[in-house]
Amino acid sequence: MSNASTHSSGFNISRLFLYIVLIIFAVYYLLPLYVMLVNSVKPLEEIRGGDMLALPDAFTLTPWAQAWSQAQIGVQATGLKPYFMNSLAMVIPAVLISTLLGALNGYVLTKWRFRGDGIVFGLLLLSCFIPFQIVLIPMARMLGIFGLAGSTSGLVLVHVVYGLGFTTLFFRNYYAAFPSELVRAAQIDGAGFLRIFLRILLPSSGPIIVVTVIWQFTNVWNDFLFGASFADVDSLPMTVALNNLVSSSTGVKEYNVHFAGAILAALPTLVVYVVSGRYFVRGLMAGAVKG
Amino acid sequence: MQTSNSPFLHIDHVHKTFGETEVLSDIDIGLEEGGFLVLVGPSGCGKSTLLNMIAGFETPTQGDIRLGDRTLTGLHPSQRDIAMVFQSYALYPNMNVADNIGFGMETRGVKKNVRQKKINEVAEMLQIQPLLKRKPSQLSGGQRQRVAMGRALVRDPRLFLFDEPLSNLDARLRVDMRIEIKNMHDTLGTSIVYVTHDQIEAMTLATKIAVLNQGQVLQVGTPEEIYNTPANEFVADFMGSPSMNKAPVALDTDGSAVTIQLADQRLKLHNPSDALHSLAARQESVVLGIRAEDITTTLGQESLDENELPLTVQFVEPTGSDNFISAGDKALSFVSRAKNNVRPSVGDAARLKLDMNRLHFFSPSDGKRVG
Ligand SMILES: Nc1ncnc2c1ncn2[C@@H]1O[C@H](COP(=O)(O)OP(=O)(O)O)[C@@H](O)[C@H]1O
Numbered sequence A: 001m002s003n004a005s006t007h008s009s010g011f012n013i014s015r016l017f018l019y020i021v022l023i024i025f026a027v028y029y030l031l032p033l034y035v036m037l038v039n040s041v042k043p044l045e046e047i048r049g050g051d052m053l054a055l056p057d058a059f060t061l062t063p064w065a066q067a068w069s070q071a072q073i074g075v076q077a078t079g080l081k082p083y084f085m086n087s088l089a090m091v092i093p094a095v096l097i098s099t100l101l102g103a104l105n106g107y108v109l110t111k112w113r114f115r116g117d118g119i120v121f122g123l124l125l126l127s128c129f130i131p132f133q134i135v136l137i138p139m140a141r142m143l144g145i146f147g148l149a150g151s152t153s154g155l156v157l158v159h160v161v162y163g164l165g166f167t168t169l170f171f172r173n174y175y176a177a178f179p180s181e182l183v184r185a186a187q188i189d190g191a192g193f194l195r196i197f198l199r200i201l202l203p204s205s206g207p208i209i210v211v212t213v214i215w216q217f218t219n220v221w222n223d224f225l226f227g228a229s230f231a232d233v234d235s236l237p238m239t240v241a242l243n244n245l246v247s248s249s250t251g252v253k254e255y256n257v258h259f260a261g262a263i264l265a266a267l268p269t270l271v272v273y274v275v276s277g278r279y280f281v282r283g284l285m286a287g288a289v290k291g
Numbered sequence B: 001m002q003t004s005n006s007p008f009l010h011i012d013h014v015h016k017t018f019g020e021t022e023v024l025s026d027i028d029i030g031l032e033e034g035g036f037l038v039l040v041g042p043s044g045c046g047k048s049t050l051l052n053m054i055a056g057f058e059t060p061t062q063g064d065i066r067l068g069d070r071t072l073t074g075l076h077p078s079q080r081d082i083a084m085v086f087q088s089y090a091l092y093p094n095m096n097v098a099d100n101i102g103f104g105m106e107t108r109g110v111k112k113n114v115r116q117k118k119i120n121e122v123a124e125m126l127q128i129q130p131l132l133k134r135k136p137s138q139l140s141g142g143q144r145q146r147v148a149m150g151r152a153l154v155r156d157p158r159l160f161l162f163d164e165p166l167s168n169l170d171a172r173l174r175v176d177m178r179i180e181i182k183n184m185h186d187t188l189g190t191s192i193v194y195v196t197h198d199q200i201e202a203m204t205l206a207t208k209i210a211v212l213n214q215g216q217v218l219q220v221g222t223p224e225e226i227y228n229t230p231a232n233e234f235v236a237d238f239m240g241s242p243s244m245n246k247a248p249v250a251l252d253t254d255g256s257a258v259t260i261q262l263a264d265q266r267l268k269l270h271n272p273s274d275a276l277h278s279l280a281a282r283q284e285s286v287v288l289g290i291r292a293e294d295i296t297t298t299l300g301q302e303s304l305d306e307n308e309l310p311l312t313v314q315f316v317e318p319t320g321s322d323n324f325i326s327a328g329d330k331a332l333s334f335v336s337r338a339k340n341n342v343r344p345s346v347g348d349a350a351r352l353k354l355d356m357n358r359l360h361f362f363s364p365s366d367g368k369r370v371g
């Protein structure tokens, strides 16, 4: 019988208070989502006439269908679907490439140290803190030179470059705690630079890969500024398209369609977080791999 | 410059500096084929650095290391015909035991069935067959240690390197594994370089010990030489437990014999060295050293023999098999080893008989052995 169990079995005022506060905060944060969900399945008249918080009288999925494939965005009535695909085509390579490069950087910066490696890492870290606005014009020029202006590949490049500082930081710190004796053992076993990375470090990096992927996915998917600055009509990402849908539709404001579109835009990051969120915390806490 | 009688492993006047700091200075050690060399010394004295240079993870700033008839300088660790067991075991965390042992063969492109066969042989030798499918995280410390040995054994190298392989094990297991390593060496006959800061490991395992301190070799010799004739005070202190007793003494001579003054007793030395003779002629002081087991403590002081010191018991430390008795006066204090039935109380009068054939003398200025 431990002390703790006897204590917690009694009624506890401070604990009750804690729960109340937590519930208030949870409601505060969940309320917008609730409003969006509820109103995205109401006919427009019901929103105009009634209470934002009320459940729908006449349930309908039409706003979702409209947002997805019929709404007028820009010139054509394509819905958000092609832009959703644009975003996917941008986010998947951007996340994969920046994560892989971050892992390679972390590996080199901890296990194949070279003269001036600290400075290289410092500069990479600095890139995390450069405000986006500063790089807009130089970046546009670079994309022009590379012939990537207005393309999805251009956006991928921008996001890879911008993400590299963070992904390198994540992997460097993870691999710093990774025993160097492992690399030495592998060297005696005849493994070279790439084989050590691919066969030993990378397979032991699960937690930090999850952290990096979530981080990068969320950032790249939610980015608006780069998308608005560097994309063409046919490479616009979801966030910019949503903005166009909401702000530029002529005539009546179709709030229910806007709500549905906003949820569609938020859905992938939500899914990523729900599926792997618990690994996120675990990965951030994960320390060295004990051989 | 290869001669036929040069040693199997020759660490030839090796220096190592990291930036400005010299970590190893003029290390020169040879090991005959099949020998067991233990590098022993306090933490930070450069043992691992030296081992890492033999393995090829560090390059000597100066000097050369040769194994058999070829120089190791410039060779990749995988091409040196060595195998290494690390302090942290360094098992690949993502691979099971069999893959850990077989990784080197896999890299070299050895066929799967050959690999399998060798893995099984080694596993049988180390009795780890039931563990082959497990991940390192599912093994105990002792089991990891075995797997690490297996990974080294399977390479069938010309030289094994061990870097403090037992320091992460508990005391009991450490003794067991020590015996196993010794047996392995006796069976295989492969040369070994073994790093430890534990003087007992050094004494029990080595055919040759090199005592290092602050990047310098203080003495190289067999365990007996190191223990019986330590070259200086540091080696005398470091090897043996408890540490050697020491006391400053004034030398004197009565013409032929050399004498020392201790606890109001005048003791005549047996076979003093020439150095002691000349120091005694000048009535100089030296540091006397004597090990606990070379002192016999008897209770009571009624009749005092020649070579016996009248001292008072200050402290008794029972270890089960033996009692270590501290006795002294205002000027000196000696620890002696006695049977566990000799159990005096603090303050008792005792007489300590020194084994006059097992005295050590060191120069007070530089600590070097003078007799
Ligand atoms: N890569 C390195 N750079 C700078 N100093 C080092 C490096 N490796 C070891 N040292 C220094 O060399 C000395 C000897 O280290 P080491 O060989 O690990 O000692 P030991 O194994 O005897 O404990 C220590 O003072 C250590 O700080």
Ligand SMILES: [Mg+2]
Binding pocket: B047, B048, B049, B164
């Ligand atoms: Mg060491």
